[in-house]
Amino acid sequence: MTQPPRAGANPVVSVVIPVHNGAATLSRAVDSALAQDLPAGWNLEVVVVDDGSDDDPLAALAHRDPAVRCLRQDNAGPAAARNRGIAASRGSIVAFLDSDDEWLPGHLRAGMAPMLADPGTSCAFCWAYLRRPDGSQHLRNRRSPSHDREHRLLWPNPMQTTTGTLCRRSALDAVGAFDESLRVREDLDLWIRLGEVGEVAEVRRPLAVTHQSASSYSFGHEFHVQRGDYFRIVEKSLARTPDRYGPLAERIRAEAHRYWGQYALYQGDRAQARACLGRSQAMNPRPTTLALVAMASLPAPLLASLRQVYTWSRRRDL
Numbered sequence: 259m260t261q262p263p264r265a266g267a268n269p270v271v272s273v274v275i276p277v278h279n280g281a282a283t284l285s286r287a288v289d290s291a292l293a294q295d296l297p298a299g300w301n302l303e304v305v306v307v308d309d310g311s312d313d314d315p316l317a318a319l320a321h322r323d324p325a326v327r328c329l330r331q332d333n334a335g336p337a338a339a340r341n342r343g344i345a346a347s348r349g350s351i352v353a354f355l356d357s358d359d360e361w362l363p364g365h366l367r368a369g370m371a372p373m374l375a376d377p378g379t380s381c382a383f384c385w386a387y388l389r390r391p392d393g394s395q396h397l398r399n400r401r402s403p404s405h406d407r408e409h410r411l412l413w414p415n416p417m418q419t420t421t422g423t424l425c426r427r428s429a430l431d432a433v434g435a436f437d438e439s440l441r442v443r444e445d446l447d448l449w450i451r452l453g454e455v456g457e458v459a460e461v462r463r464p465l466a467v468t469h470q471s472a473s474s475y476s477f478g479h480e481f482h483v484q485r486g487d488y489f490r491i492v493e494k495s496l497a498r499t500p501d502r503y504g505p506l507a508e509r510i511r512a513e514a515h516r517y518w519g520q521y522a523l524y525q526g527d528r529a530q531a532r533a534c535l536g537r538s539q540a541m542n543p544r545p546t547t548l549a550l551v552a553m554a555s556l557p558a559p560l561l562a563s564l565r566q567v568y569t570w571s572r573r574r575d576l
Contacts, residue, residue, distance in 0.1 A: 271296065271366060271424075272349030273304045276339030277357035281315040283469070290360035292323055295367055297374065302366075305347050306357075307331065309339040315357070337436035337444040344435050352425050354445075358469050359386075359421040365465035369424040372459035380429035380456025381449065383418040386466040398468055403520055408513040408544070411506050412495060414449040415460060422466040423449070429456050440487045447491045454499055481530070485518050512542030520550055526562065528554050 273291045277284050284306070291304050304326045308316050310333025319328055331342055344352055351370060355361060369382045388398040397417075403409070404416035423445075433451040436444045452458065492514050496503050503510060519534030531554040539547045553561065 268299045268301050269351075270301045270303055270349040271351045271353060271370065272343075272347035273302065273353045273355055274340055274343030274347060275304065275306045275355050275357055276309055276336050276343065277306060277311060277315045278309040278333065278336075278339070279311045279313050279315070280357035281311070281313040281318065283358040284315045285318050286360050287355055287357050288319060288322065288326060290362075291355055291366075292325065293363065294361060294365060295363070297367060297370060300370075301325075303327065303347065303349060305329065305343040307339040307343045307346075309333050309335065335438065335441070337438045337440060341435045341438065344430065350427050352427055352430060354420045354423055354425075356421050356468070358471050360467050360469075361421075362465045362467065365422075366424070368461045368463065368465055369422075372461070373424065373426055376457065376459075378456050379426065379459050380452040381423055381425040382459035382461060383415075383423040384461040384463055384465040385417050386419045386422045386468050387464050388470060389467050390470045395467070397464055404517070406513070406546075408509060408542075409517065411513065412450065412492065412503065412510045414446055414453065414458065417460070418449055418458075419466065419468055420445040421468055425452060426456070440490065442484050442487050443491055444487075447494070450491070450495055451498075454502065481522070481525075481527075488518070489514060509542050512538045514538075515541065516544075516547050516550070519547075519554070523550060523554055523561070526558065528556075528558065528561065 275287055275291070288304060288306065292302070294302065296302060302325050306316065306319065306326065306328045308328065308330045310331065316328045316330070319326060327346070329342060329346060331339065340354060351373060353366060353369065365384060369384055372382050373379045386398045387395040389395040398419060399416040402416040404413065429452050432455050435448070437447050440447060449458065492510060496507050496510065515534045515538035519531045519538060522530035522534060532551065535547055535551045535554060539551060
């Protein structure tokens with residue numbers, strides 16, 4: 259049984275798990291954290307934050323390992339729940355795990371390795387599988403268009419997930435935690451800020467599993483809400499570090515419009531796609547964007563067929 263961390267004892271890695279109506283999956287997440295092996299001399303703590311659930315997910319954890327601590331708060335969203343967990347945790351390294359996801363063996367050890375080797379590493383992440391309800395899976399975001407070099411002028415590697423990320427506490431203290439005013443993309447906003455104060459290490463192995471579920475925090479937000487928060491992050495970043503991003507500002511904004519144009523195209527909203535892609539092309543002309551503009555003008559049935567082919571190709575990436 260994992261020993262609970264004590265003040266003044268060995269160094270601690272803290273696992274923060276927010277949960278909202280996740281009684282059916284929370285035990286799986288916690289068990290996958292407790293099963294991790296750690297470098298010699300390290301202790302583990304798991305901080306579970308119930309974000310105003312209706313199904314009492316903490317009840318099943320009442321007699322768990324003493325390394326598990328449970329907190330409750332009124333519903334305030336995933337960013338606030340993770341921030342509550344960070345504040346209550348004691349580790350010099352903080353790892354995040356969503357209540358409907360799980361870690362594979364070796365995740366923590368692999369993620370901690372680059373951080374222990376280089377004090378200039380602010381965070382590390384592994385790859386993750388996206389597992390569907392039927393049990394099939396593929397590498398999450400392996401074929402994402404967000405690998406485009408223009409996209410990466412600002413945004414983190416699309417292979418980075420919240421469930422796969424570990425952060426150095428001193429780096430979190432330097433940049434602040436999750437922005438609770440954001441309804442979506444609050445994790446990516448934090449990864450951007452952490453990348454501004456240190457190196458971000460990539461563990462090029464899938465050591466986490468994100469489960470596809472309609473009840474996940476990231477589902478259920480309308481297009482304009484997602485796009486609005488996305489551009490808020492862009493503008494906040496440009497204002498925060500003008501020396502870093504200033505010369506790239508027009509390309510970054512153009513890429514943001516291209517991203518949402520391609521998203522709208524995949525959703526079948528050709529009018530929205532043409533508007534976003536046209537704006538992007540006007541700001542930063544690119545052959546790939548022009549090709550997407552042409553696709554947005556295709557008949558709806560043909561576009562739907564192309565979308566099916568694209569989805570199939572992504573699902574084959576194991």
